[in-house]
Amino acid sequence: MRTRTAALVAALALVGLVVSVFAVGSRLGPGLEVREPEAGPPVPAASASAPARPGESPSSGRSRAALDVSASAPAPRPARVTMGSVDVDATVRPVGVAGDGQMRLPPDPRVLGWYRFGPAPGAATGGSVVLAGHLDSKRLGLGPLVRLRDLRAGEDIEVTMSDGTTSSYTVVALRRFDRQALPAELFSRRGPERLHVITCGGEYLPDAGGYQQNLVVTAAPA
């Protein structure tokens, strides 16, 4: 009788262990943690905006220095981003830098900001296209980016431009960084084209500035 009880306990304990290990494992490995070599050569300290054009005559390494007042047509910019696998379909609008030096984000968590000083999708210079948005807002509640943490490698992100064209990307990595230690390379303006979608993550500590981490999804052109 004692033997049968002990056997039953052992069996239950094994099940418990399996459940526990699975739960711990799934929590410790959120999404995926694929590392990729960070994009691009280091940004040069200074380069001339008028690049030399090989093939012109030797004495032509010069240009008119007159003030350029010709208004160029505005370049297409990201207008919408969709991530079908996690049911995200959001408007995108251009944003810059806030007074505190951080990237300025649309207050509405349903809208993503595109860092307008960095490259746009398909830019000749390559580099990082950065989209970022609030995870939640006090006024409007949770936004769709709460589902960013469920993205997996190989899933698709599509960016629709203001001129109607689309750029497709494939998720290659999902990473977390401490809020104060977001690598500058995420904003690289050269190197292979990457899409970085950034929101908040980690613990929420109201007395320590709120969310403690950034969640960064990296995608490469599909």
Added chain:
Amino acid sequence: MRRTIAAVGTAGLVALVVTPMTAANADDDATVSVLHAVPGLTVDVYANGEELIPDFEPGTLTDPQSLPAGSYDLQVFADGDTPDSGEPAIEANDVEVPAGANVTVVAHLDADGTPTLSPFANDTAATAAGDARLTVRHTAAAPGVDVRADGDVLFGNLANPDEDTAEVPAGSYSADVVLAGTEDIAIGPADVSLAEGVHTIVYAWGSAEDGNLDLAVQTIDGLHSAPSGVPGGEAGLAPESDGAPTWALGLGLMSALALVFAGRELATARARR
């Protein structure tokens, strides 16, 4: 030294212009641009006796070239004249070009209208995210001026050959140049676009007396930095705990203990049998 400059001045020029980055990164080199801001005079520029820039027209700026750091004797001849056949129109001896520096040498008029050469050091330090750097250099035969952006005085009482610089939010500004302390517009207004991460250097050049004051622009890009952070949430509605949930750890611990006890019980039972 003469030989080095000869190489730079002729065949070397092509290679240096094509690969300015590689060359500029060498420790002993400096990056040098030359702006011709003397109205009405096409010239040849000589460095240490060798022709550096032939047929140089007013209002033109050379691409940045990598030159060995050191001391240069610069001479500007009216087009066609050479050091052997004529006297230089402008001359500047012992112009120091320090290693690693980014320098623009400007041939321009002084306040009285006499042609002169002035070297300016260009600030290539990184700019804050979202910002642009603007420098204005007074290289015109004109009195002191105020430089205004969107109607406000940005640089006050700037005199030839001085410069002033500021870091401002990137964007488009309506700029004009007025005689210092007045509303008398000398140049402009013009819409000046200051790109983020770019050092835009504006030269006021020409002669007030001859009525040919103008602006020349040089840009140095790639000075941008990344934003300091991305504040992606504010309400705390979707926190993620660090690591594993407590219940999972608790269950694991209990299960492990139960397994040990049950195992011992089973072993005892088997031994008894």
